[in-house]
Amino acid sequence: MEPGTRLVFITGASSGIGQALAARYIAAGWRVALVARRVADMRQWAMAQGWPATQWAVYEADVRQEATVAAAAQACLQSQGLPDVVVANAGISVGVDLSLAEDLAVLRDLMDTNVIGLAATFQPFIEPMKRRGHGILVGVASVAAIRGMPGHAGYCAAKAAVVQMCETLRGELRGHGIRVVTLAPGYIDTPMTRANTYPMPFLMKAEDFADQAFSAIEHGVRWRVIPWQMGVVTTLLRWMPRWLFDAIAGSQQHRKKQRRT
Known part of the structure; x- marks a missing residue:
């Protein structure tokens, strides 16, 4: 496929990992569909990068509202x-008691x-793919x-559900030529993690994460922990x-935090 013709659709693209992935795909010559709640900020950031207007578009959606995700998907199509x-x-990390x-x-x-x-993001594209x-x-x-960590029952459970949902889809879609990649980031330097007051081993720059994630996606790997040290x-833990x-x-301090990516 010729450079500039491939297209990636990214939710949560206005900051952190999503923004870094968008920049990485643009650098590789892809077109990008950027989905975010903060559309004005997303457009301002994209224009500041000096990207060609034909290479990107921004769509407004809140993934908690399936109708807005469906509308963004249809607009992209x-x-x-x-x-x-x-x-x-797109995701949030919120402490739960x-x-x-x-x-x-x-x-x-x-x-x-x-x-x-996540399900609402994938759904509009599965049958067309x-x-x-x-x-x-x-x-x-x-x-x-x-594993379940004190103070983060909801976040651990939600991300475990993401892993299992992707694994299920991988089996269901294998015969249709659709690959399913699960990325498991460790501590990535984003607005979400900068407010953390506890040690974050193997903290990685978002741009470095995006480089490794891009390679993993290109190769269609099933599962990738980034950085590799967190994989160990x-x-x-497993x-x-x-x-x-x-x-x-049980010896860990119960921490409560609320951050949205």
Whole structure:
């Protein structure tokens, strides 16, 4: 396929990982469909990059509202065509205390954004990709999906659901030429993580993450933890005996945070 003809559709594109991925795809000669709640900010940022007007477009959507995602997808199909890659990146990290009744609403928001939002992002493109016979769906999960961490019951559960949903889709769509890639970022330097007051091992620049994510998507890998050092950590966590994990997790301070990517 000639440079400049390939198209990527990215949600949560107005900051952090989404913005870095958009810039990486543009640098590789792709066209980009940028989906964000803050459309004016997104357009201002894109124009400041000096990108050719024919290489990008911005669509407004809140992934918690499926109708807005569907409208953005249809607008993309009509004006730019069917994407080759769809990246469901929009998400939030919110601490949850399940002893508090009011945090049930927080939990619902987490699930609506991270899980239903991912499904709503993929849904409009699955049948068209099937008919075309190829495409890549990318779910941005987290290393938090591996084990449940104190203070983050909702976020860990939501990102674990992302991993399982992508795995399910991978099996369902394999015979249709559609690949499903699951990315599990560790600590990435974004507006979301800059407010953290605790140590963040192997902190990575968003641009470096985007480089590695771009390569993983291009190769259609099934699962990739970025950076690799966090991959080692997640492997250890995955196989750690429950009694040992419970002892370590139980000693951790209960932290509550609220950040939207």
